[in-house]
Amino acid sequence: MPAHDLPLLIDAAHMAGRVATSFTGPTAQRWDKADGAGPVTEADLAVNAQLLSTLRLARPDYGWLSEETEDNTDRLSQDRVFIVDPIDGTRSFVEGSNTWAHSIAVAEHGVITAAVVYLPLRNKLYAAAKGQGATCNGLPITASAQTALGQSTVLVAKPALLGEHWKTNNRPEFKHSFRPSLAYRLALVGEGRFEAMITLRQSWEWDIAAGALIIGEAGGVALDRTGAALQFNNADPRLNGVVAGGTPACAALIDALA
Structure with a gap:
């Protein structure tokens, strides 16, 4: 199908x-x-x-x-x-x-x-x-296999960089960039041009659905901010944030989140 x-x-x-x-x-x-x-x-x-x-x-x-x-x-x-x-x-x-x-x-x-x-x-x-x-x-396309978060570039909006979102009130070191379209951010990560992307606010399914599969099929992973698998077609079509990327970078980011 x-x-x-x-x-x-x-x-x-x-x-x-x-x-x-x-x-x-x-x-x-x-x-x-x-x-x-x-x-x-x-x-x-x-x-x-x-x-x-x-x-x-x-x-x-x-x-x-x-x-x-x-x-x-x-x-x-x-x-x-x-x-x-x-x-x-x-x-x-x-x-x-x-x-x-x-x-x-x-x-x-x-x-x-x-x-x-x-x-x-x-x-x-x-x-x-x-x-x-x-x-x-x-x-x-293939997602990045970079294992060092300090050598990674993460697509993220500035509010998510605030210390309050991270353990010990201090985010880990990584380079960061931004693209306004969440779907494009996810696709770029699937392409391996960036190691990961983060959005910590509630995210509508229509912004995430296509890009999540693209990342997954490119060898990466897309999870919610707690590390849970994403589920779609929910009665309330909002997800609890998204952390997506090459598996090593994604795991490191989720571990560092408060």
């Missing part, structure tokens, strides 16, 4: 890219979501509509969980569910940056089985199917 779904996700991602790039980020109509949930643009909604139509037509028995679709409990009774972020990194899209991504995944009984992260303006398509490895533009 993962191999059956992956070509569908790849085709859908390319279509999403064509829809999104038909809008000009800085001039696309935008709104601010309620409760400080961030911006949404007409491009997000157009991509969501295209993906919903394309994917549900192809797999009418699959459930649906998307950032831009009002959630309901129907998906909880379905064996397989699409988990979608139409544009991950909407602020970057609005700013005219090229680091936003489409994130599309399939979960089966809570486990991600097929996934795509696509950055149309960077011409980078990351893909994975469970048990079949991960690729970037069709070429195999």
Whole structure:
């Protein structure tokens, strides 16, 4: 089944890219979501509509969980569910940056089985199917095997670097960088360009699902901030933070967290 779904996700991602790039980020109509949930643009909604139509037509028995679709409990009774972020990194899209991504995944009984992260303006398509490895533009990728945290670069937002999040109120030494899209951060770690990524806040499943499988199929691991396995299609679609990367770096970071 993962191999059956992956070509569908790849085709859908390319279509999403064509829809999104038909809008000009800085001039696309935008709104601010309620409760400080961030911006949404007409491009997000157009991509969501295209993906919903394309994917549900192809797999009418699959459930649906998307950032831009009002959630309901129907998906909880379905064996397989699409988990979608139409544009991950909407602020970057609005700013005219090229680091936003489409994130599309399939979960089966809570486990991600097929996934795509696509950055149309960077011409980078990351893909994975469970048990079949991960690729970037069709070429195999492998997560970093770096064992020394001090020699690692971690993708992380500045708030997570504060001492209060770490044992002895002091984070371990590692280099750090940042990318605004969580899906892209996960894909970059799967590609081995960075050793790990951390987000300590509650994270929506649609930001994480595709990238988590890409890292796992690239030989790494994606866990929550306590070291527990990630489970998807939850009634509350939020995860307890994410620590992901090459297995040695991931284990060292989780051990160092308060």
